[in-house]
Amino acid sequence: MTLRLTNTLSRRIEPFEPLVPGQVSIYCCGVTVYDLCHLGHARSYIAWDVLRRYLLWSGYAVTFVQNYTDIDDKILNRAAEEGSSMQIVSERNIEAFVADMARLNILPPDRMPRATQSLDAIRALITELEAKGAAYSADGDVYFAVMKHAGYGKLSGRDLAEQQDNAAGRVATAEEARKQHPFDFALWKGTKAGEPSWESPWGPGRPGWHIECSAMVREELGDTIDIHLGGADLIFPHHENEIAQSEAATGHELARYWLHNGMVNVGGQKMSKSLGNFTTIRALLDSGISPMNLRLFTLQAHYRKPLDFSAPALEAAATGWKGLNAALGLAASAEAAPASDAADLPSDLAEARQRFAAAMDDDLNTSAALAVLFELAKPLRALANRIERGDGAAAAAATSPGLAAQGQLLLELAGVLGLQHERAAEGPAAGPGSGSGSGSASPSDAEIDAQITARQAAKAARNFTEADRIRDGLKTQGIELIDRPGGVTEWIRS
RNA sequence: GGCGGCAUGGCCAAGUGGUAAGGCAGAGGAUUGCAAAUCCUUUACCCCCAGUUCGAAUCUGGGUGCCGCCUCCA
Structure with a gap:
């Protein structure tokens, strides 16, 4: 019996065979660190954590790389809102991400490269694409020419000729005007006032979103990796563009297996920031939902199917x-x-x-x-x-x-x-802070024991009304009584 | 409009040709003064129509409904 995985590339389930026997290289698209992670991220990273654990259990040596996108419009917007900087916002959210993943018992990736630390690899890759005629510069921007790359659309099943007609009616922005084809996408964006920028052969600016993954994969794992992971919402355009960039540059297949997880839905609709229907991981965990409870919840459904959260x-x-x-x-x-x-x-x-x-x-x-x-x-x-x-x-x-x-x-x-x-x-008599405050809603252990003794006396006198009154009274204070055989009563804080 | 996916008991969810896993809820029983908790037992012919087959939830065709992507997104 061997592992079989659904490969988005072929749209079918295929036997998994790593390039090098016994070794698996994995790249997982990470988060854009502009905010806290929500349940959608949790579901995704739990699923991939399980893949990784299963491969390890099966005896493979696994190298798992996951990036942080720390250059992005949304991070800049957030920084502007709060009057801080892109770096401050990024650092804060990376810290939160690490903490959230740890709480969910997700194994830390072997390496976590950041866009801001991969500029050399990014510039080198763009230069190479330009030299090969796959990219062109326009007014300080550099774009990838999708028409020059045979096979564009192979992951998402898109046909460029048809798509061009569909896109024809789109609003023509300044950027659209610079593009040779509507699907062309930015590899490098010329700097704008007030934004962080890096020097480059095309003038100061910053990398586009897709290029960082291509650069990191190549730098960390080589031209061809075994498995590339991500959410289904990344298939197009992100992963499609990643494939185009990498394969145009290296001439080799980027990833042999592409796996995508289904979205978390709320009331039948995708959980997302824009819809405002999201719950952050930490809000949920802090509300008393245990990490394992959440893990079990997500693993009850197959990773490719949508998961309805309620x-x-x-x-x-x-x-x-x-x-x-x-x-x-x-x-x-x-x-x-x-x-x-x-x-x-x-x-x-x-x-x-x-x-x-x-x-x-x-x-x-x-x-x-x-x-x-x-x-x-x-x-x-x-x-x-x-x-x-x-x-x-x-x-x-x-x-x-x-x-x-x-x-x-x-x-x-x-x-x-x-x-x-x-x-x-919290368990029976285990609360260290049980004597915290005399006026607090939670009674002390001694008070509870006294109530239990009183209730036992009432029960012995067959005064069940009084016994139930005590039990109900404690319950409203968050104390639940458990009658054991032999007349013993235990309690828990619920 | 294009691409892709899904439709199984009250809810969630496996199952891809031979008479439907599992979880939750519910029901019955045990226990209890009554509860709670706990233990035991128990509950479906698979969206609709047509077809292939000895036999289909499972394959084919059609229909209906829902979702995702096509702009940033796990």
């Missing part, structure tokens, strides 16, 4: 994660057994492992892979919950070799999806 859908994933997390917790607490060798596993576990791999091999079918995790987790979760209730027999059962092996396999496979056990944010 609070109820996220809650459903949260409940699912709760069970999975309980199983992972039990497994993690068990004696750390050596990593399961597939050959040593009991047949049913080996079969589960095989089904997981088969699902992932099938174009990263995380939805089916998760089904395997849930099945593995089910008995472990039940045991974990029984143990939590003080069931001694369950505790004994948990130490059986079979279940330990199952737990280890669950941990291993969950890890491939980047899912890891999360400790409950």
